[in-house]
Amino acid sequence: MADFKYYASDDLNNENYGSHEIEVSLEGESGLQEQLKRCTKNPGHTKFIPVDDFKMDHLPIKYQDEDVLQMIKSLSGLTVKLLTNAVSPARPDHYNNTRIPYPLSKYKGFINIASSGSGRVANVFKESDICKTATTVEHVWNVRVRTAAHVVFDEFEMDSVKGIVGYDSERSSTTILTGKRLRSEVCEDFSEIEFLTEDAALAGSLGGHLNSYYDSCFKIKEKFEGRAVPDKKLAVVVSHPHGAPKQVSVGEWIRMDESRSSSDFENAFIYGTSTCAGSSGGPVYIMGRMGWVAPYPHSGTHKEGNFSSVVSF
Numbered sequence: 001m002a003d004f005k006y007y008a009s010d011d012l013n014n015e016n017y018g019s020h021e022i023e024v025s026l027e028g029e030s031g032l033q034e035q036l037k038r039c040t041k042n043p044g045h046t047k048f049i050p051v052d053d054f055k056m057d058h059l060p061i062k063y064q065d066e067d068v069l070q071m072i073k074s075l076s077g078l079t080v081k082l083l084t085n086a087v088s089p090a091r092p093d094h095y096n097n098t099r100i101p102y103p104l105s106k107y108k109g110f111i112n113i114a115s116s117g118s119g120r121v122a123n124v125f126k127e128s129d130i131c132k133t134a135t136t137v138e139h140v141w142n143v144r145v146r147t148a149a150h151v152v153f154d155e156f157e158m159d160s161v162k163g164i165v166g167y168d169s170e171r172s173s174t175t176i177l178t179g180k181r182l183r184s185e186v187c188e189d190f191s192e193i194e195f196l197t198e199d200a201a202l203a204g205s206l207g208g209h210l211n212s213y214y215d216s217c218f219k220i221k222e223k224f225e226g227r228a229v230p231d232k233k234l235a236v237v238v239s240h241p242h243g244a245p246k247q248v249s250v251g252e253w254i255r256m257d258e259s260r261s262s263s264d265f266e267n268a269f270i271y272g273t274s275t276c277a278g279s280s281g282g283p284v285y286i287m288g289r290m291g292w293v294a295p296y297p298h299s300g301t302h303k304e305g306n307f308s309s310v311v312s313f
């Protein structure tokens with residue numbers, strides 16, 4: 001486990017521009033939309049591209065490549081919105097060994113507060129069979145979603161979580177999943193939720209996105225690994241800023257965050273790619289790191305840039 005250190009934000013009392021990036025509304029889900037309009041971090045959201053509109057021209061020229069584009073499309077297909085309406089009484093008051101308030105700690109025990117983050121499907125597999133009739137068997141699929149621990153902290157919060165799949169635009173038809181199990185690593189700011197579904201078409205679609213994502217990542221590794229150093233710092237975020245439909249943002253990573261990294265195989269990154277409240281937990285593709293395949297959950301923002309959770313490979 002990495003020795004955890006968190007950064008102070010410019011304004012620890014401002015829930016929308018603090019160290020974390022979950023979106024919070026005391027007025028329920030409808031209040032989230034209002035906060036999109038009031039955004040002060042990225043007014044107008046000009047650096048966020050709706051996933052359905054993302055094309056090659058949105059990539060810097062040096063990263064314009066069919067496999068990079070396909071990787072982003074596949075990662076978009078795996079990204080989900082995570083909406084909760086309860087705050088666990090077990091959230092700590094402060095980050096470990098600091099005086100910095102832990103996200104939502106002042107709302108501990110509330111059960112009518114909407115908070116919105118993002119996550120990424122990391123695995124899909126058949127969990128069990130259900131005998132519907134003597135001759136009909138249906139499968140139960142396990143969909144594992146990774147996010148940041150401060151987005152969905154424990155099973156108390158998981159009981160209220162909605163995993164919203166396919167919210168690509170206001171016109172999209174979405175599927176809502178409910179969580180069954182959760183494990184979290186608070187120091188690494190990482191959690192994994194297990195959703196169960198009997199929707200075979202959904203499981204097949206997500207499995208297809210997973211295969212395509214890994215296939216694209218390995219092709220990118222083959223192409224870019226031997227290229228000149230300046231061409232290896234792409235950092236892509238897919239998330240639901242302010243709980244709105246899914247957006248892609250593109251930039252470059254700045255450096256490995258040494259203060260929260262223990263090795264090349266367990267580390268966190270800092271990047272300039274745009275994020276907003278609601279982006280927490282969304283996947284961050286960091287070119288050239290973690291075997292070129294493992295995206296990092298987005299964790300928060302500070303003076304130097306935006307930063308990820310700690311990921312082990």
Ligand SMILES: [Zn+2]
Nearest residue numbers: 039042241276
């Ligand atoms: Zn914003």
